[in-house]
Amino acid sequence: MEKTKAVPGDYVEVHLTKLIYEGILLESPENEKGIVLLKLDSGYDIGFNRKDVLKIVLVKKAKEKKEETEMKKDSLKPNIAMIITGGTIASVFNPKTGGVHPLQKPEDFFKFYPELFEKVNVARIEIPFMKASEDMDYKDWQKIAKVAVELLNDSNIQGIIITHGTDTLHYTSSALSFFIKNLNKPIVLTYSQRSIDRASSDANLNLQCAALAAISDIAEVSLVGHGSSNDDFCYAMPGTKVRKLHSSRRDAFKAVNAKPFAKIFPDRIESKNGKFLQSISYGGEIERISEYKLRNKNKAILDSKFEEKVALVRVYPGQDADILDYYVKKGYKGIVLELSGLGHAPTKNARNAWTLKLKEVQKKGLIICAVSQCIYGRVDPLVYSNGREILETGVIYLEDMLAETAFVKLGWVLGHDEWKKNKKIVKEKMLENISGELNNRLEE
Numbered sequence: 336m337e338k339t340k341a342v343p344g345d346y347v348e349v350h351l352t353k354l355i356y357e358g359i360l361l362e363s364p365e366n367e368k369g370i371v372l373l374k375l376d377s378g379y380d381i382g383f384n385r386k387d388v389l390k391i392v393l394v395k396k397a398k399e400k401k402e403e404t405e406m407k408k409d410s411l412k413p414n415i416a417m418i419i420t421g422g423t424i425a426s427v428f429n430p431k432t433g434g435v436h437p438l439q440k441p442e443d444f445f446k447f448y449p450e451l452f453e454k455v456n457v458a459r460i461e462i463p464f465m466k467a468s469e470d471m472d473y474k475d476w477q478k479i480a481k482v483a484v485e486l487l488n489d490s491n492i493q494g495i496i497i498t499h500g501t502d503t504l505h506y507t508s509s510a511l512s513f514f515i516k517n518l519n520k521p522i523v524l525t526y527s528q529r530s531i532d533r534a535s536s537d538a539n540l541n542l543q544c545a546a547l548a549a550i551s552d553i554a555e556v557s558l559v560g561h562g563s564s565n566d567d568f569c570y571a572m573p574g575t576k577v578r579k580l581h582s583s584r585r586d587a588f589k590a591v592n593a594k595p596f597a598k599i600f601p602d603r604i605e606s607k608n609g610k611f612l613q614s615i616s617y618g619g620e621i622e623r624i625s626e627y628k629l630r631n632k633n634k635a636i637l638d639s640k641f642e643e644k645v646a647l648v649r650v651y652p653g654q655d656a657d658i659l660d661y662y663v664k665k666g667y668k669g670i671v672l673e674l675s676g677l678g679h680a681p682t683k684n685a686r687n688a689w690t691l692k693l694k695e696v697q698k699k700g701l702i703i704c705a706v707s708q709c710i711y712g713r714v715d716p717l718v719y720s721n722g723r724e725i726l727e728t729g730v731i732y733l734e735d736m737l738a739e740t741a742f743v744k745l746g747w748v749l750g751h752d753e754w755k756k757n758k759k760i761v762k763e764k765m766l767e768n769i770s771g772e773l774n775n776r777l778e779e
Contacts, residue, residue, distance in 0.1 A: 344397035349373055350389045356381065357394065407452070413493045413550045414458035416486040418479060419444070421465040422500025424527035424538050450539055450601075454546040458491060468500030468507070473746060476510035477639040483511065487520050487635035494521040494549030496542070501526045501579060501587060504558065508574035509743040510639075512556045512770035517633035522556045523548045524574070528585050537561050537585040544569035544599040551604060552630045553596050556770070561586040562598065570595035573627075575740045575772035578710070591710055592735045592774050596627050627771075640750030642668050647742040649673040649708065650680045656692035662701065668749050669702035671733075671741045674725070678705050678714030678732055682721045693728040702761055704731045704745055706738045731762050733773075740772050741765075 341347045343362040348355050349371060361372035361380065371383045371391070419425050425444075444460070445452055463478045479497065486492050499507060508524050515522070525545040527538035537560070545559040548571045556574035563586050576593035598605050644667040648658070662670055674680050680689045697703055705725070707714045713735035716722030726732065733741050748764045749755045766773070 341391050341393040342397075345393055346395040346397070347373070348392040348394055349383060350392065351383065351387055352389065356383075359397075360391065408456045408458075412454070412456045414456045414491055415494050415496060415546065415549045416459040416461065416489070416492045417444070417457055418482055418486075418495060418497045419460060419462045419465070420468075420471075420475070420479065420497065420499050422468055422498065422504075422526060423529065424498045424500075424525065424541070425465065448539060448542050451542045451546055454543065455550060459486065459489075461486070466500075468503040471503055471507065473510065473641045473643060476507055476514065476743075477641065479507065480511055480514035480639045481637055483522055484515055484635045484637045487515070487518070487522075492520070494523065494551075496545045496549050497522065497524045498542075499524050499526055501528060505574075505577050505579055505588070505737075506739050506743055508556055508558050508577060509737075509740040509770075509772070510641075510747070512574040512772070513744060513747045514637065514639040515556070516636040516638050518554050518556065518628065519631050519633040519635055521549050521551060521553050521630070522574075523559050523571070524557070525559045526588075528583060528587055537566070540566050540601065541569060543601040544571075547599050547601075547604055548597070551597070554628045554630045555596060557596055558588055559599065560588045562595075567600070569599045571597045571599055573771050575770050576737065576774065578737055578739065580710070591737055592713070593771070639747075641746045642749035642755070643746070645669045645671070645742060645746040645749060647671050647673070647738060650675065650689070652681075653687055654681070655687050656681070656689040659692055659696045659701070663696050663699055667701065668755065669704065669745045671704045671706060671738060671745055672730070673708045673738050674705050674714065675708055677712075677718050677722055678707060678716045678725065679719070679721050680725050682724045684721075690724055690728060693725065693730060697729045702731070702745070702749065702758065703729070704733050704741055704765060706733050706736055706741050708738075729758075731765055733765060735774055736772050744769075744772060 341360050343360050345360050347360045348357050356373055358373040358375040361374055363370050363372055369385045371385050371388050372380060374380050461482045463482050483495055486495050504524060504526055511522060523545045525541045527536060527541060529536045541560050548557060548559050557571040558574060558577045559569050559571050562568045562570040564584055572590040572595045573593050576590050577588050578591050579587050580589050581587040646662055646667055648670055650672055681687055683690050705714055714732045716726040716732055748761055754760045754764055
């Protein structure tokens, strides 16, 4: 192979026997030095066996000088705040490794997402931490909620955008829905499934739509993301009724058993039937697709108490009910069981029955709630005798509440000393529709 002065980050031609590929030369992993890695113009990476490469021709050296980005503000545009927590949407392509790394400072955000700042002024940027969402837990939710409450009570801020990784985004949206009382302005969580260096990135559209949601009258915790696999519109979805339903599609999140709050295009907000609702004129009430709280002058209040000793457990055929003894031994206070269908678990007719064990652990003080493993629909233990048998043990059936939302809500409810001492109060709170987590009329 011919020697070259090209180094990782340079734009090069990789010459094979019959083909020539162009792209950015990437660093090869330590254990794969026999591989030449290239990032194509399409954004995808390709590897070649070093023995098959005839030569690498330098086309353009990588820029070493860092460009300074000036954050401009327009007095005619509304002010919002951003809370940056990490994830793909807050990452940028590293031309040497071919991977992504977190944006290092707020100015970087302006450089890579200029369309966002054509709609709003980002008056404040807060970075409580930078994490992949799978590394988060309730303490991180509490940090986000604390920062959000401060921003909500800032009269100079019209709304908040929170950038977040996708894997546990719906847990965070649920947590903020319960942790913040008297919500007075929009809190909009958004994401990207694909990093900004890829031609198919969903980041720009999501952020533009999130900006419109943040200055709308939707005083709710909502999740804004692609409404289809195309770059055409987004949905603003209720924070407690949304779930990630696809591992990689851009429209990964869907409202479950509920309607979106709004359909949002980069320049307007519309209803599902295409009726015009609100343009980018920064003001005015919009006609609602579904019910939501309106922007108001309340003072937002932080209520982020949380009991760490809660669990989410899926019940499967033949499972031994003694698994519940583990949680009792470890001092757990509550469990959300994902039951089959309308809310069923193995009963007295099963080889591994759950009925007696459910009674036993609840007598020891463990709170047991039930949701369905089905994505859509609600639990109803009164339809079949097996369901009634489980209900009679004292299990609290949570209607159409999503499993992840139920997990977060149970931790929040049991975090309050004045509630957790009385199972009757716990049941009342779990079945109280506090943040739209329950829907009497299910939506398809």
